Amino acid sequence: MRPSRRHPLLVPALLCALAVLAARPTDATEKKASDDGGADPGLNAQVVRLYEDAARATQQYEAGRLEAEAQRATALRLEGLLDRERRDISVLHEDLGRIARAQYRNGGDLPLTAQIILAGSPDQLMRGQQVFSQTNLAVNNAIEKSRRAEAKLAADEAKAAAAWQSLEKRNVELAGLKRGIEQQLEEARGQLQGQADASVAAGACRGAVRLDQPAVQVTGAWVAPVETYELSAGFGSGGSRWANRHTGQDFAVPIGTPVRAVGSGRVVRVSCGGAFGIEIVIEHAGGYYTQYAHLAAVTVDQGDRVAPGQWIGQSGTTGNSTGPHLHFEVRVTPELGSGVDPVPWLAARGVPLG
Missing domain, CATH: 2.70.70.10 (Glucose Permease (Domain IIA))
Structure with missing residues (x-):
């Protein structure tokens, strides 16, 4: 068997449902079917209605599928944002570590009395206190920036989790809708073939659904x-x-x-x-x-x-x-x-x- 030529988005059953969306049994058709001894025109209409129901459900399925694709894109975008935020927080933590190590090497943790004793001159003491003050400011700023980043990360993680949950719910709904479409099409095809067999037996082609x-x-x-x-x-x-x-x-x-x-x-x-x-x-x-x-x-x-x-x-x-x-x-x-x-x-x- 050779490879098939397929539409990219829907299975053949769904495509068939879309294809017969415009199907209608006309009054003339029903009269011909009755006159020629073919299939029951009421059954004709029932088969066409089954196809129409499947076609409408298929349109809903396709709209839902497109919505699910958009939801998936949103969830993936949020995941990418989370990855960047995690990397940024990691960099902030590294910066805090470097500042703390530099402060320790520069004696930033010594009490003021010890700094006065160790200072070679008043100018050296003043410079040391300025460096200490600047270092503390940098540490405080880095800590605050890290806290804000972590809070934003937590909020975005909640958004991403909600997006994935919404997508999962949509996929469950779509799966149920697709099963319903397939059941409707199976019933319609069975009735259509039954009418066809009756038409063949009667030798009346006009009894088929038109x-x-x-x-x-x-x-x-x-x-x-x-x-x-x-x-x-x-x-x-x-x-x-x-x-x-x-x-x-x-x-x-x-x-x-x-x-x-x-x-x-x-x-x-x-x-x-x-x-x-x-x-x-x-x-x-x-x-x-x-x-x-x-x-x-x-x-x-x-x-x-x-x-x-x-x-x-x-x-x-x-x-x-x-x-x-x-x-x-x-x-x-x-x-x-x-x-x-x-x-x-x-x-x-x-x-x-x-």
Whole structure:
């Protein structure tokens, strides 16, 4: 399995929740589902609400994570300040030691009578008393400065401890919020896949959950079919799962991951039966076709025009599938058996995978 291409901040489950934030079942969609004998439109709405709840919780999680990062930066800044203050206090203590040693060597601890007896002259006595007075002043100043520094250090240590405690509390809250998001997504994916299986059994693709199209920010003419993924079975792979050889490239993604059209084109097939489960085939310029299979939901109909990066469905595990993934093919005809390796095909169009 090749390395995955990942977003830096959130796990794929959280990204998926954000991705479907705009999901809404429309009245027309619910009517189509009912007319075509597909999944219960009320269940459609329930699944979408689960995704919406997870998406809102994900926004809270991300806001909290950013706040936790700021709290951590504050705590680290306070720790750096404490280190400097400790070094300053150490220097002050060294200064006090030097002053005390100098005072001792200069006879600063002798009583005045002894200083008079030992002085060679009145001038020498006066100079000695001046030095003694200056030394005492320096000692007192150093002691006071040390006391202030130690008091500030104690206060800043309390601030740092409070900052770390606040960060720990925030992290506990975030962990609980993340667990809730994962539970909501797991429930939503289970219901979504259940609807997909019902749609396949009824031969009615319109029974799947449909999503409103969000604004698409795509700069190139071609994109990967999913944003966050791990590459699994590749083109030409052998094994007991396939009658001959694997005819496409598999992307290991969670159920419900938004699937995108890799380029502009026209939808020529939306079907719900057979080994591919729910599948979409798109015709592109130049005589190529792309297939997206084992889906849990579709957002397009046959004849629709699509743009690069446009959502066309959600991944699932319908049909002859051993687990959640997107099966993606590039073909020279709309039919199975005319496939080419999708990885170099996309790479030649500026979309390296892996």
